[in-house]
Amino acid sequence: MKIVIIGAAGMIGARLARRIAADGRLNGRDVERLILADAVPPSVPDGWDDRCETHVLDIGEPGAAEPFAKGRPDVVFHLAAIVSGEAEADFAKGYRVNLDGTRALFDAIREENARSGHVPRVVFASSIAVFGAPFPASIPDDFALTPLTSYGTQKAIGELLLADYTRRGFMDGIGLRLPTICIRPGRPNKAASGFFSNILREPLRGEPAVLPVSEDVRHFFASPSAAVEFFLHAAAIDGASVGPRRNISLPGLSATVGDEIAALERVAGPEASALIRREPDETIRGIVAGWAPDVEASRARALGFRADASFDDIIRAHLAETGSMGSDASG
Amino acid sequence: MKIVIIGAAGMIGARLARRIAADGRLNGRDVERLILADAVPPSVPDGWDDRCETHVLDIGEPGAAEPFAKGRPDVVFHLAAIVSGEAEADFAKGYRVNLDGTRALFDAIREENARSGHVPRVVFASSIAVFGAPFPASIPDDFALTPLTSYGTQKAIGELLLADYTRRGFMDGIGLRLPTICIRPGRPNKAASGFFSNILREPLRGEPAVLPVSEDVRHFFASPSAAVEFFLHAAAIDGASVGPRRNISLPGLSATVGDEIAALERVAGPEASALIRREPDETIRGIVAGWAPDVEASRARALGFRADASFDDIIRAHLAETGSMGSDASG
Numbered sequence: 001m002k003i004v005i006i007g008a009a010g011m012i013g014a015r016l017a018r019r020i021a022a023d024g025r026l027n028g029r030d031v032e033r034l035i036l037a038d039a040v041p042p043s044v045p046d047g048w049d050d051r052c053e054t055h056v057l058d059i060g061e062p063g064a065a066e067p068f069a070k071g072r073p074d075v076v077f078h079l080a081a082i083v084s085g086e087a088e089a090d091f092a093k094g095y096r097v098n099l100d101g102t103r104a105l106f107d108a109i110r111e112e113n114a115r116s117g118h119v120p121r122v123v124f125a126s127s128i129a130v131f132g133a134p135f136p137a138s139i140p141d142d143f144a145l146t147p148l149t150s151y152g153t154q155k156a157i158g159e160l161l162l163a164d165y166t167r168r169g170f171m172d173g174i175g176l177r178l179p180t181i182c183i184r185p186g187r188p189n190k191a192a193s194g195f196f197s198n199i200l201r202e203p204l205r206g207e208p209a210v211l212p213v214s215e216d217v218r219h220f221f222a223s224p225s226a227a228v229e230f231f232l233h234a235a236a237i238d239g240a241s242v243g244p245r246r247n248i249s250l251p252g253l254s255a256t257v258g259d260e261i262a263a264l265e266r267v268a269g270p271e272a273s274a275l276i277r278r279e280p281d282e283t284i285r286g287i288v289a290g291w292a293p294d295v296e297a298s299r300a301r302a303l304g305f306r307a308d309a310s311f312d313d314i315i316r317a318h319l320a321e322t323g324s325m326g327s328d329a330s331g
Numbered sequence: 332m333k334i335v336i337i338g339a340a341g342m343i344g345a346r347l348a349r350r351i352a353a354d355g356r357l358n359g360r361d362v363e364r365l366i367l368a369d370a371v372p373p374s375v376p377d378g379w380d381d382r383c384e385t386h387v388l389d390i391g392e393p394g395a396a397e398p399f400a401k402g403r404p405d406v407v408f409h410l411a412a413i414v415s416g417e418a419e420a421d422f423a424k425g426y427r428v429n430l431d432g433t434r435a436l437f438d439a440i441r442e443e444n445a446r447s448g449h450v451p452r453v454v455f456a457s458s459i460a461v462f463g464a465p466f467p468a469s470i471p472d473d474f475a476l477t478p479l480t481s482y483g484t485q486k487a488i489g490e491l492l493l494a495d496y497t498r499r500g501f502m503d504g505i506g507l508r509l510p511t512i513c514i515r516p517g518r519p520n521k522a523a524s525g526f527f528s529n530i531l532r533e534p535l536r537g538e539p540a541v542l543p544v545s546e547d548v549r550h551f552f553a554s555p556s557a558a559v560e561f562f563l564h565a566a567a568i569d570g571a572s573v574g575p576r577r578n579i580s581l582p583g584l585s586a587t588v589g590d591e592i593a594a595l596e597r598v599a600g601p602e603a604s605a606l607i608r609r610e611p612d613e614t615i616r617g618i619v620a621g622w623a624p625d626v627e628a629s630r631a632r633a634l635g636f637r638a639d640a641s642f643d644d645i646i647r648a649h650l651a652e653t654g655s656m657g658s659d660a661s662g
Contacts, residue, residue, distance in 0.1 A: 091499065132575065135473075142466075142475040145491070146576050153495040157488050160476070164484040168422065244463065245477050 001029045004068045006059060007079030008036035015228050021045030027236045059101035069108035072118045075235045078105060079125040087151040098154035106161055110170040122173040123234045126247060130156040131292055138294040141249055159247040166246050174234040179252030182221040183318045192287040200264055200315060203275040212281035218293040220252030223314045233305055251297035251307040263311035332360045335399045337390060338410030339367035343558050350559050352376030358567045390432035400439035403449045406566045409436060410456040418482040429485035437492055441501040453504040454565045457578060461487040462623055469625040472580055490578040497577050505565040510583030513552040514649045523618040531595055531646060534606040543612035549624040551583030554645045564636055582628035582638040594642035
């Protein structure tokens with residue numbers, strides 16, 4: 001089969017590409033061709049030089065999506081997006097890439113469907129940013145889309161297009177509202193949600209980390225591995241069992257910041273948790289207070305999507321991937 | 332003040348124009364200029380030749396909306412749309428007019444806002460077609476948008492854009508999800524919802540009408556006058572009291588077909604109701620079974636939107652407007 005990943009240089013997209021390449025199969029069929037696209041050059045997975053093509057492009061540019069649709073891929077993973085902060089800072093760019101780019105991709109698939117009748121599975125990365133406060137402590141599957149950011153608005157519009165293009169038979173789409181990813185790889189950044197990862201990742205390599213909120217803050221999470229599993233599962237799922245509501249709130253591991261720290265201490269010892277410095281930040285506290293503590297995700301669970309089992313497992317998997325615990329926390 | 336109505340030749344748009352012209356005022360201020368646009372020529376209200384301009388245009392054409400935004404109107408009523416059946420039959424046309432046209436109007440307003448800081452009130456005609464079955468018997472205000480038509484999808488996207496452009500401060504939008512209009516003027520048509528009006532309007536002029544569903548079918552309604560009141564109220568309402576959720580499910584008069592017929596008999600006598608012929612139609616029954624019996628509309632009621640009081644009143648108002656009861660029913 002032929003697989004396209006748009007956004008293949010991103011945190012999840014790159015992992016997804018490596019995983020599909022390593023498996024060599026998807027949905028029980030051999031993968032013959034892997035087509036990776038992003039705004040920056042995607043990496044070719046090991047041993048795939050002959051079967052992988054990479055493209056550097058701006059999905060928001062007219063015509064950019066057409067070649068991918070014309071190649072009649074079996075599965076298209078669409079993860080490309082201008083992230084929340086940038087979509088808020090640059091209104092036109094966010095709408096051009098996140099709305100026009102997504103619509104152009106879906107329209108290219110529609111046009112290929114008109115030519116050849118080809119109906120690819122399309123897995124679209126949406127976000128819990130489609131929800132906006134106030135909401136209940138656990139957001140039900142049939143809760144209103146009331147985004148409070150332009151990014152959330154663009155993702156909600158992408159969801160609506162995906163559902164309508166699927167209902168029309170142009171494609172077979174599944175939209176995934178991902179939980180907050182934790183532990184994010186890389187270095188600490190300024191994102192308001194960064195501390196959820198920072199307070200684990202940095203101590204695990206012996207570095208200090210700042211906690212700007214209190215330990216009773218609750219949120220829900222998916223490890224990078226769980227996120228990849230979600231995309232693979234969405235590619236394999238029977239569309240008929242999903243019905244017309246094609247956009248699915250995914251289950252996360254519900255945990256407080258205190259739960260995270262307790263897991264860190266169990267896995268890496270008190271030396272690790274001692275590296276967390278409490279520095280309350282009212283701005284971040286306010287932003288985080290507007291986020292959903294959890295989603296019900298009843299439909300996703302019924303469809304076989306599974307959350308991580310524990311933060312202990314998430315931390316152990318992170319350590320297994322990154323190699324060592326760092327000198328301070330390894331004792 | 333200066334008022335723009337886009338869709339001013341339609342059933343509600345034309346009534347709204349006549350009403351504003353007759354009042355001569357809106358929100359306690361004199362109306363100096365009335366700008367009416369539609370795909371077919373709008374009528375100039377009586378006595379408004381000097382203060383009313385009309386435009387014939389396709390809102391889906393690039394640049395069509397710009398002049399209206401540049402004129403810095405105080406209020407823009409946007410009712411122009413390709414209707415449900417046509418948007419389903421002609422995919423590209425529905426998206427071009429209902430999505431691209433709406434977005435182009437909002438973008439033209441955004442661009443004028445960037446130039447001059449002008450922030451008009453924008454009242455957008457949305458629809459209960461943004462909801463799709465299954466839903467509870469009375470749809471709550473925070474229910475998911477899961478449209479099952481392209482028209483409903485395009486209206487839901489318009490709602491999301493309106494909320495985001497308002498949150499950004501480019502305009503001050505209110506989206507109205509209107510109940511089914513009854514009694515629709517004109518002749519019987521093939522729309523699945525047509526019978527709700529036909530079984531009143533036709534007997535009231537002494538003509539027979541066909542009832543394709545059983546008398547226990549429940550739905551919710553607004554008279555054309557109530558719909559006009561909704562638009563006027565939305566133009567006057569304090570945006571701050573609405574908050575970030577700018578799209579509002581409006582209250583309707585909840586009634587069964589049997590309630591309609593009983594009201595017809597009370598107002599126009601058994602000769603009128605005897606003109607209704609029962610001809611069960613499984614297709615129409617099936618379509619109507621997928622519609623919402625009612626919406627909660629708690630927010631709309633709290634904001635002062637009011638449903639019609641009774642079908643008796645709706646029928647009397649229709650008679651007062653159309654003149655006579657027709658020979659057969661006048662006895």
